[in-house]
Amino acid sequence: MYYWKRIAASAAVVALALAACNGDDADVAVGDDIEEELGDLTITVGSKEFTEQRILGQIAIVALEAAGADVRDETGIEGTPAVRSALETGEIDLYWEYTGTGWSAILGHEIAEAPTDTQELYEAVREEDAENGIIWFDPAPVNNTYAIASAPGVASGLGVSTLSDYADLVRDNPEEASLCAAAEFLVRDDGLPGMEETYDFEMPSGQVEEMELGIIHTRLPQSDPCNFGEVFATDGQIITNELEVLEDDQGAFPPYNLAVTVREDVYDEAGEALEELFNPITAALTDELLREMNARSADDPGFEDEIAEEFLRDHGFID
Amino acid sequence: MRPGRRRRSLAGYLTMPAFLAAVLLALWAWVNAQTLDSIERRRANMDFIITATREHIALTFTSTLIVLMISIPVGIMLTRPWARGITPPAVAVFNIGVAIPSIGLVTIFALVWDLGFWPMVAALVAYAALPVLRNTMVGLQQVDAAVIESARGMGMTKRAVLTKIEMPLAVPVMLAGIRTALVINVGTAALATFIAGGGLGGILVVGISQGRQLLVIVGAVLIAVLALLIDYLAGLAEDVLRPRGL
Numbered sequence: 217m218y219y220w221k222r223i224a225a226s227a228a229v230v231a232l233a234l235a236a237c238n239g240d241d242a243d244v245a246v247g248d249d250i251e252e253e254l255g256d257l258t259i260t261v262g263s264k265e266f267t268e269q270r271i272l273g274q275i276a277i278v279a280l281e282a283a284g285a286d287v288r289d290e291t292g293i294e295g296t297p298a299v300r301s302a303l304e305t306g307e308i309d310l311y312w313e314y315t316g317t318g319w320s321a322i323l324g325h326e327i328a329e330a331p332t333d334t335q336e337l338y339e340a341v342r343e344e345d346a347e348n349g350i351i352w353f354d355p356a357p358v359n360n361t362y363a364i365a366s367a368p369g370v371a372s373g374l375g376v377s378t379l380s381d382y383a384d385l386v387r388d389n390p391e392e393a394s395l396c397a398a399a400e401f402l403v404r405d406d407g408l409p410g411m412e413e414t415y416d417f418e419m420p421s422g423q424v425e426e427m428e429l430g431i432i433h434t435r436l437p438q439s440d441p442c443n444f445g446e447v448f449a450t451d452g453q454i455i456t457n458e459l460e461v462l463e464d465d466q467g468a469f470p471p472y473n474l475a476v477t478v479r480e481d482v483y484d485e486a487g488e489a490l491e492e493l494f495n496p497i498t499a500a501l502t503d504e505l506l507r508e509m510n511a512r513s514a515d516d517p518g519f520e521d522e523i524a525e526e527f528l529r530d531h532g533f534i535d
Numbered sequence: 536m537r538p539g540r541r542r543r544s545l546a547g548y549l550t551m552p553a554f555l556a557a558v559l560l561a562l563w564a565w566v567n568a569q570t571l572d573s574i575e576r577r578r579a580n581m582d583f584i585i586t587a588t589r590e591h592i593a594l595t596f597t598s599t600l601i602v603l604m605i606s607i608p609v610g611i612m613l614t615r616p617w618a619r620g621i622t623p624p625a626v627a628v629f630n631i632g633v634a635i636p637s638i639g640l641v642t643i644f645a646l647v648w649d650l651g652f653w654p655m656v657a658a659l660v661a662y663a664a665l666p667v668l669r670n671t672m673v674g675l676q677q678v679d680a681a682v683i684e685s686a687r688g689m690g691m692t693k694r695a696v697l698t699k700i701e702m703p704l705a706v707p708v709m710l711a712g713i714r715t716a717l718v719i720n721v722g723t724a725a726l727a728t729f730i731a732g733g734g735l736g737g738i739l740v741v742g743i744s745q746g747r748q749l750l751v752i753v754g755a756v757l758i759a760v761l762a763l764l765i766d767y768l769a770g771l772a773e774d775v776l777r778p779r780g781l
Contacts, residue, residue, distance in 0.1 A: 297746065326573070399728065399741045403577045421586075425731040431645060441650055441731065 253489035255284035259482070262308030263291035264299050267513045267520070268360070268450060268506060272312040274524035275497065276476070282534040283493055296321050303350065309482045310490075314360060315341050316406065316472040318352070327406040330470040334359070337471050349480040351487065353494050355473040356501040360450045362407060362469045364395070365459040367439045374443070378465040382444070383415035390420050394442035398429040401446045406470050414468035433457075449503050452511030474501060500531050551767045555760050562756050566749065574745050578738045579753050590733035591761060594652070594724040598659035599717050606664050607709070610671025611697070629668050632661030637723045645730040655724070655732035662723055663716035670712025674705030703778045710776060714769040721762040725754075735761070 259280060263273030273291030280287045290308045293299040300322055302308045313322070315334075318341040320327045331337040334355070342352040364382060365371075374392055376382050386393040401407035402424065412418055425442050427435075436445040437457045447454060447461070449472075454461060476494045478487070509523050528534045566579055577583070606629075613622045632640065640661060644654040678701050686696045725736030735758050742750030 328573075396731075399737060400744055403574045403741050403745065405573050409573070409577070425650065426728060426733070426737060427650060427731045428729040431642075431650070431730060434646065435650065 250489045250493050251284045253486055254280065254493065257285040257486050258288070259285050259310070260288040260290050260308045262293055262299050262302055262311040264296065264311075265292050265294045267452070267517070268510050269312065270520045271506075271509050271513060271523055272474070274520045275527060276310065276312070276494070278521065278524045278528055279493055279497060279533060282528070283489075303477065303479055304348070306479065306481075310476055310478040312474050313352075313477045314472040314474055315355060316361065316470045318345060318477075319470070320406070327404065327470055328410065330406075332467050332470060334471040334473055338473060338475070345477075351478050351480060351483045353476040353478070353491055354498055355475040356498040358450060358474045358501045358503055358506055359471050360448055360474065360503070360506070361464070361472045362401060363447050363449045363451075363464070364411075364444050364462045365436065365447045365451075365454060366444050366462075367437050368458045368460060370439050370443050371460040371462060376462065377460075378463040379411065379415055379468060380465050382462055383417040386417045386419060386423075390423050392443055393419075394423045394425065394444065395419065396425045396427060396432045396435060396442040396445040398432065398446060399426055400429075402426060407446075411468045414466050450506040450510060452507055452509075452514045455507050455511040456514065474498065497528070497531075497533055500533075548771075551763065555764055555767075558756065558760055562753065566753060569749060571749070572747075574741065575747050575749050578741050578750050584735075584738070584753075584757065587733060587735045587737055588757070588761065590652075590727070591721070591724050591735045591758075594655055594659065594727055594732065594734055595717065595720045595761075595765065597652075598656045598663065598720050598724075599713070601656065601660050602663050602667050602716050602720075603713065605660070606667035606712075607671050610668045610709075611675065613668075614672050614675040626668070626672075629665045632663075633665045637662055638726055638729075641723075641726045641730060650731040652727075652732055655727040655730060658726075659720045659723055663719045666715040666719070667709070667712045670715075671705070671709050674708030674712075675701055677708065678704045707773070707777055710769070710773045714766060714773070717765050717769055718762050721758065721765055725758055 257280075261273055261276045261280065263269040270291055273289070277287050277289055277291075290302070293302055293308075296317055299308070299311055300313075303311060315338050316327070316330065319325050319330045319337060323341065323344055331340055338352070338355045345352060364379065366376075371377065371382075374385060374389075376385055382393065395408075397408065403409075408419065408424075423442075429446075432445045432447075433453050435441065436447075436453075436459065444462075447459065449461070451459075453459065475498065476490075478490065483490070505527070509527065512523055513520055525534070569575075571579060609625070609629075612618055613625055618625075635643070637658070641655065641658045644658045648654050648657070682700060682704070683696055686700045691699065724732075724734050725739060727734040728736035728740050735754055737754075738750050738757070739754030741747065742752075742754055
């Protein structure tokens with residue numbers, strides 16, 4: 217395993233050296249006009265601290281570099297409030313944000329009042345945030361919302377495939393419906409309380425096991441101490457542990473679509489070219505793709521830039 | 536001989552409970568005067584606080600009881616002359632728990648064993664065993680050798696010397712160790728919420744992760760009040776248990 221990694225690494229070094237001789241390691245495939253406009257741009261890319269955000273940050277960096285921009289990497293900022301204030305104060309120029317987070321954490325609305333329609337929520341957030349001088353590019357099909365999952369065979373064995381089925385299970389047979397969740401999911405309106413309201417059930421407190429998010433991942437595959445657990449829709453572990461994800465058939469969880477957010481002065485400088493660069497990339501990002509990228513990164517952390525580059529190459533954004 | 540500590544007056548006994556009651560009352564009044572959002576309401580409510588407090592107390596007392604059952608007999612054993620050779624390695628074993636940061640210790644127990652109440656108790660035991668062991672040993676070792684000598688001279692058996700002379704004389708130092716263990720356990724039990732062990736940490740953790748200052752204050756004050764209350768009760772027990780004349 218290690219042996220092969222070394223060979224791969226050496227090959228990568230040779231490839232990079234060759235690319236360097238050509239002047240650049242990648243080129244944007246879409247339009248020379250973008251390269252012309254972004255060629256003189258100096259831009260700082262940020263991201264939050266978790267895997268998915270680091271990968272997204274690298275996707276932005278690789279794409280911008282390929283377009284000839286001079287990019288500074290400020291990815292991995294801890295927490296939404298910190299990365300957002302970095303954007304507002306100009307420490308970073310752009311990062312990927314989620315529409316649901318924009319609505320609740322950034323604009324300070326009650327999540328229960330969020331539009332349940334993807335596009336409506338996006339429009340609402342985009343319009344209101346424009347007053348703060350932040351521009352939202354087009355949203356991705358990715359919806360990184362909360363989800364309930366079980367180990368392979370557990371949910372299907374209990375006849376559960378949707379959250380409506382799960383609500384029935386809680387009512388009829390609560391011992392089988394035990395749920396592992398982190399504190400955040402248990403207290404947020406868009407977490408368990410919202411799910412209970414939409415599906416009209418009440419989780420008996422004895423069937424809820426509160427724990428750290430990172431511990432859920434280690435216990436859910438063994439169905440111990442609970443049959444079901446909180447995950448995120450784009451969690452890499454859904455693939456690595458072959459988890460069964462329940463369908464949110466009545467739309468309890470609000471949409472969390474991804475979009476690039478930039479500050480107004482950056483938008484004024486090169487907004488059209490940036491949109492032309494990012495909108496097709498954003499449109500290609502799906503839950504499945506992000507799950508795969510997250511799973512790869514979980515297996516082999518620290519290579520987010522390679523994962524990002526491969527994604528852009530596979531989809532023809534760079535050559 | 537050091538002068539014996541005077542027992543407190545009635546007013547002295549009532550000061551601490553009155554102070555703690557006033558703190559709780561002030562906290563309650565302050566929280567009631569705030570407009571709570573949905574997240575704050577779900578944790579700063581009486582049902583949650585009562586359940587969490589009960590879990591917190593259960594964790595603290597169970598773990599301290601187990602610490603006493605382990606550390607006192609081992610401490611006595613290690614001060615017997617025949618155990619002199621194994622004392623340093625035995626103390627080193629008890630040191631391991633303290634050397635690992637508490638959050639790491641809790642995670643280790645959760646990952647290699649299980650989640651919930653008992654793994655958390657085990658982590659607390661590992662964490663608080665050393666102060667009780669240390670104080671038991673120090674308490675016994677500081678007993679004047681001449682006193683033991685004369686007891687032996689009077690024809691008392693080794694067992695009688697231990698139970699009638701050494702142990703009573705060691706009690707004040709041992710009790711101080713137990714108080715330390717209790718206070719350590721009240722604080723560390725806040726981590727139980729990470730591994731499905733419940734407790735008041737659940738209020739604090741939501742406060743920190745969701746940026747709700749109110750919950751941070753409520754959680755921290757409740758844990759501090761509980762720690763002071765338990766320390767106070769242990770102090771009462773100390774007054775009762777301390778042999779007369781010391």
